[in-house]
Amino acid sequence: MKTFTHVKDLGDLNAALREALEVKKNRFACKASGANKTVALVFFNSSLRTRLSSQKAAMNLGMNSMVLDVNQGAWRLETERGVVMDGDKTEHLLEAIPVMGAYCDIIGVRSFARFENKADDYGEKILNQFIQYSGRPVFSMESATVHPLQAFADLITIEEFKTKPRPKVVLTWAPHPKALPQAVPNSFADFMNEACVDFVITHPEGYELDPQFVRGAKVEYDQKKAFEGADFIYAKNWSAFRDDVYGQVLSKDMHWTVDAGKMSLTDSAFFMHCLPVRRNMIVTDDVIESPKSIVIPEAANREIACQVVLKRMLESLQ
Amino acid sequence: MKTFTHVKDLGDLNAALREALEVKKNRFACKASGANKTVALVFFNSSLRTRLSSQKAAMNLGMNSMVLDVNQGAWRLETERGVVMDGDKTEHLLEAIPVMGAYCDIIGVRSFARFENKADDYGEKILNQFIQYSGRPVFSMESATVHPLQAFADLITIEEFKTKPRPKVVLTWAPHPKALPQAVPNSFADFMNEACVDFVITHPEGYELDPQFVRGAKVEYDQKKAFEGADFIYAKNWSAFRDDVYGQVLSKDMHWTVDAGKMSLTDSAFFMHCLPVRRNMIVTDDVIESPKSIVIPEAANREIACQVVLKRMLESLQ
């Protein structure tokens, strides 16, 4: 595997799922495979789960990991070509990226959507420069438009908890005080559309996601109707995708908060969220603390998802 | 060992001391015991000694360590229950803690007293949430009211330097420009009260410490009298504990600074401090640079104290 940004990079999704469950059974089985190999984890943005789970996954494989926080302790990076660099950016990505590539074997990159320019965000400008110039396998640790490690972990979690061969999975928008990227819902849709699930997306009008990720998924504007008979409720806020309102908060409607009343409409569904979650905005305390909340095992699977990706990238180095 | 917060967690203190000296003689003897085990070091506050010595102790045992600075590069954490999280805190401790627990085997937590609410501080609200929700053995790397790794290192140091079976150990308050927590003097008292020493505490009136830590220790308000015949002078500033003045600086009286004149009252005592130390506030340059100053070997023993704790926690995992 040379890049990991979309579900298609995993190839046969059932094979990837089986590999993940195998890895989880014995996470130290391939500890020799990472000997003398180093992964650089490059963060342009904050991280808790990704930071820890990626380091842990690398350790499980016997790899070294180096964490680089670009905005803390490293130089500020220029990302535009042709600029006279007489301002506060000391280094250009065009140098920084191959330099990072020189000291490691695999690179993970976190670089959130900036909402300054939709074309830049949806062109995955930063991530693609890493893919193009680092000379190394590159995986997204949430980039402008995708968070495939999260979606892969979500899929593993659904596989583990499902009680039907083809569960109903509902991705629901929920309110949040700030404008959030679409990376998580994009990748969740990307994965669910290829998985053995009935996939429904529900959100207020105006919050339509990018069709390249939504594809054939059913979109239902009535949240309660969407919840009926659901086996998994996956809550997430995102900002608007449409050109004229890109990156904007169109609604903070607390009627969309996931609460016990809505959960009672489901077929005793599990509650999922990628975390971090704003309690009592996205979801009420009682729902996230209920026995059906699987946000912690879901987060724990981030380690497994990352380990499969690193394992496959290590294999591709040989 | 499932938690390390107080002297009682060590059980037989002499056995713990013997184990520490054994570890110190050959710190790599148990290098196999930490294989595939990871300690997460979670810092809500600054750290030099604890940060480095804990990583070093983990390495000595063949463990991996992951450092997480909560206020740098990770999400800001909400600690109150029931809050509508519409502000600047992106994640709740109630999610963050079990998530951290999911990626590691043991957790160390640094979370200083905040002086906003005495009940919260003395209830060790943050630390206890880690103990309750992480599902992992947890040790304090200085929490609101205790710093047991420091006190254990202090005890090891006294054991190494003492020239009498039962030395006189004096904990003395000293001036400082800012309000400091009581964690260090609390734990020092906690340990000294169980150790084979004559323990005396001296401080200006109003600086009385929590009786649960002071216990039967002698409190002497006349610093010079306290110093007479002392074998170890342990200097430290702390703010007021009493309810009506909790967390306040009641005095910056430079007459309490430890200087050569006062040291001459002792039985050629060793000078100790947990560091970081404000020179010429807590202690004069000449005393801290004198041959009787053992602040550096004391700091070096932080590695040993932490290694014993990690070693015992590793044993408890099996």
Add this chain to the structure above:
Amino acid sequence: MKTFTHVKDLGDLNAALREALEVKKNRFACKASGANKTVALVFFNSSLRTRLSSQKAAMNLGMNSMVLDVNQGAWRLETERGVVMDGDKTEHLLEAIPVMGAYCDIIGVRSFARFENKADDYGEKILNQFIQYSGRPVFSMESATVHPLQAFADLITIEEFKTKPRPKVVLTWAPHPKALPQAVPNSFADFMNEACVDFVITHPEGYELDPQFVRGAKVEYDQKKAFEGADFIYAKNWSAFRDDVYGQVLSKDMHWTVDAGKMSLTDSAFFMHCLPVRRNMIVTDDVIESPKSIVIPEAANREIACQVVLKRMLESLQ
């Protein structure tokens, strides 16, 4: 090797070069030599290359590394003696240094020139305290006046790319928006003066470097004349060294920017820069992106330079 600050610390430079090329051929050959050894990488200033390449070099040797960012997550350090520490600095270097030394076997220090006091900078006040008080081998990861890891990597790079037994190497000043230290040109001159090269320095009048580093090198104020017949162009900005203008920017003359026209005066020279580089100030996009630009292999050799230094320091521990 007990310190690494100047070219003379390497002893026989040809032997050091041979060792570097040997290390590069098989960087994991000495992986057993670093077992149970730890290097502390102490950063008072930002770093990308040094941070990653030093960690990577340590890993190659089987060593542990601990990164400490002094201004993030650790205590702010007082560097002056005799101060009453009643301000915002919580710890004195005189304690912090031996404490760091206590937890590791080797120390790397990054501490840039501060331009507050030339005598302090050129006295290498911070670095020398580490050498004096840490009790450990110490190497500069760019200190106030030297950057020997960079210069050693530069020399290795020249050795690899040269097509003549004695190439002409030109160090040229180039414009930059801010005042930069002289550490890189100082060490480059220090190394080139001992290497098998014809060494020329070119800069505007007023930018003369410290004679202890310039030594017998030819100084040519006409940049174009200097470039004639050059095999390597090494561009770098620095601020003034002269007492009356120390640390000042005397010129931002963009006529000194390295561009294709000037490169055409050379004998098809390679372009070098230590990075980070300000594009279109120091060098134009087309030159740094040309096939003759070797800034990335140059940066990659930072790992090799550091590995030789760590390897020799490890040998000195035995």
